[in-house]
Amino acid sequence: MTDQDNYRPRSPDLSSLQSPVSPSVNTPVYQFGNPVAHRASYDASPFFTPQYQSPPAPHGRTSQQYVPPYAEPIPFDPDMARRSSRLARAAEVAPMSPMAPMAHMTEHKYMEPIAQPMPQSMPQHMPQPMPQPMPQTIPQPIAQPIAQPISPPMAPLMSHPEEPLPLSAPTPVEVKTKFPVARIKRIMQADEDVGKVAQVTPIAVSKALELFMISLVTKAAKEARDRNSKRVTASHLKHAVAKDEVLDFLADIIAKVPDQPTSRKHDDDNSDGNEQPKRKRGGRRPKDDSD
């Protein structure tokens, strides 16, 4: 979890920089494109499969060891996402709902394999234009943590596929996690008027709920972004809800939330109080925005 928070690979600039910059890195760079030239003899030998190319390069070695931890934090390769979401759309005829989902991820399983090349290619172009200060200069999504993954900056093998990263295209958010249907049914039947419920009904409701949640979260996130906050708070959600007529039925619930965002602890324990937002804790800590 913390790992993931730390790594934010989204930046349109990076993608465009990538291909032109990479060749000139001063460390011994093995472009993925040309190792063949160096190792022609190996390649020619029947005993060397292409996979063996990377281990001989010492840097490649280290980079590979470093990969696994990063493979997960980068669950999002826009290009792949684009492809797989196209697949998904074709498969299940599930067009996006118009509430403009933002960054999304399709299937974890799809991502992981390609997530690997990313960390390797990142260091390659990163250090060039603006080595470490970058995180500070660019306030938004890239943020501090990129500095760490760079630590193996030599990982030059495998230059990333040169396609540009089209981050702008809003693609449908796909949520893999499903709600427990039995629970949904119980919540439905908590209302005493509600009698019998067909077997599919809770499933349908659960899908509707999923879409509803995506819409709420997306709206709240937008609200937060508009206010330059990286943390989506209850009050952002409140504002998002208040803007939408359709969500009037939530009025009572959001009425409990104070307008001013209150600072909150990051602890995990205080998660169940509805009263929480009301507690004031002496203003916002500056830290809140950075993590």
Added chain:
Amino acid sequence: MSDREFNSNDDLSLPKATVQKIITEILPPSSGQTFSKDARDLLMECCVEFITLISSEANDISEKEAKKTIACEHVERALRDLGFGDYVQDVLAVAEEHKEQLKSREKKQSKMEQSGLSEEELLRQQQELFRSATEKYHAAPE
């Protein structure tokens, strides 16, 4: 009644872990945004309210039709009436998918039954297998 009391209100909200997971799927770490705990709790309340709203609306609709069971169509109509018409298509797709699944499950079952043999025949085969197993067991060197 006893049921309802037994499952206290704890059960009448959504599982936090699931909600959190879904939030992270919507706002992956790469988005650079995090969802605070109070926002999540509020979101969960909203979700429960949403379920209640939809089901009570669907219930009204089904009652108007003199139906005792809330069916998918009722949910569909409820969604439309309440301004969530956008969801209908996806919801129906999921419901359809579920029906398909049920169908294929039934098919599998009947396939087993229709192995082409009568029950007697199957029983006889089973006995046969038992016998051969016993023989093998006894024949096996100690």
